[in-house]
Amino acid sequence: MASPHTHATVAEQVERLLAAEGPLPIVAAGDPVLRQGTEPYDGQLGPALLARFVEALRVTMRAAPGVGLAAPQVGVGLRIAVVEDPAPVPEEVRLARGRVPQPFRVLVNPSYEPVGPSRAAFFEGCLSVPGWQAVVARPAMVRLTGQDEHGRALDEVFTGWPARIVQHETDHLDGTLYLDRAELRSLASAQAMAERWAQPTPAAAARALGFDLPG
Numbered sequence: 615m616a617s618p619h620t621h622a623t624v625a626e627q628v629e630r631l632l633a634a635e636g637p638l639p640i641v642a643a644g645d646p647v648l649r650q651g652t653e654p655y656d657g658q659l660g661p662a663l664l665a666r667f668v669e670a671l672r673v674t675m676r677a678a679p680g681v682g683l684a685a686p687q688v689g690v691g692l693r694i695a696v697v698e699d700p701a702p703v704p705e706e707v708r709l710a711r712g713r714v715p716q717p718f719r720v721l722v723n724p725s726y727e728p729v730g731p732s733r734a735a736f737f738e739g740c741l742s743v744p745g746w747q748a749v750v751a752r753p754a755m756v757r758l759t760g761q762d763e764h765g766r767a768l769d770e771v772f773t774g775w776p777a778r779i780v781q782h783e784t785d786h787l788d789g790t791l792y793l794d795r796a797e798l799r800s801l802a803s804a805q806a807m808a809e810r811w812a813q814p815t816p817a818a819a820a821r822a823l824g825f826d827l828p829g
Contacts, residue, residue, distance in 0.1 A: 624658040628667050628690060637677040638670055638688040643743045643791060647686050651789040652693040654723050659692075668720050668763050671696045680741045681716075682779050684786035687742050695721045695783040699775070710814035711736055712754075712774020721768070724760035724784045728753035729771055733828040737800070737807065737816055738782065738792045745804050748796035749816045751828050752781050799825040 631638060641647055659667055667690075675683040675696055684695040698718040707713060712734075735751040755773045758780050762768055772780050782792055793801075800823055802811055811819045820827050 632666055632670055637674040640741050641687055641689050647689050649789045652691045652787045654693050678741050682783040684783050686786055693723045693787045697779050707814045716776050720763040722761040726756040726758045726784050729755040729757050735827045740792050747802055747807050749800035750792050750796045752778055797825040799823050
């Protein structure tokens with residue numbers, strides 16, 4: 615359990631962060647806060663400040679825009695993330711990627727484990743690595759445990775694109791970026807993604823760029 619001094623320090627940091635109007639600044643790769651991991655949330659912010667912080671994460675995620683945002687991405691080393699995906703994609707993309715709408719939700723102290731051996735590989739991006747995407751092979755189904763912002767237990771199985779989102783955000787809380795898990799031969803700029811690799815799956819990119827996909 616964190617000490618009262620730690621509680622005060624983190625709370626003061628978040629208060630300073632929330633003092634400005636509008637979306638929070640997003641930390642870019644290269645900042646140590648993205649690599650240091652996080653401490654479990656055990657009341658460091660208090661209910662009112664936690665609610666304000668969660669709302670700021672929501673505003674920032676939507677403004678970016680993104681489908682998830684972890685506390686370290688705004689410089690706060692707490693094990694908290696938010697996710698939301700309206701999934702505004704064509705039907706062929708929805709079917710290929712298993713991308714279905716996800717409501718806004720808060721993940722507190724989340725962890726995940728694979729369910730079964732199946733893996734899926736798709737291009738992924740990150741708000742902390744702007745302008746680039748790369749293919750990441752991840753478990754196709756995971757069990758996520760933790761709590762919500764009210765302390766209620768979370769124990770849920772995610773599949774398809776929602777499984778990818780919760781893995782990506784939980785990885786942030788462990789100091790892991792998607793590039794650590796990516797097939798680096800697939801690394802592509804936003805321009806290349808728009809011009810060449812917007813297909814529902816990365817099969818064409820794998821052939822052209824010379825990398826393997828899960829069997």
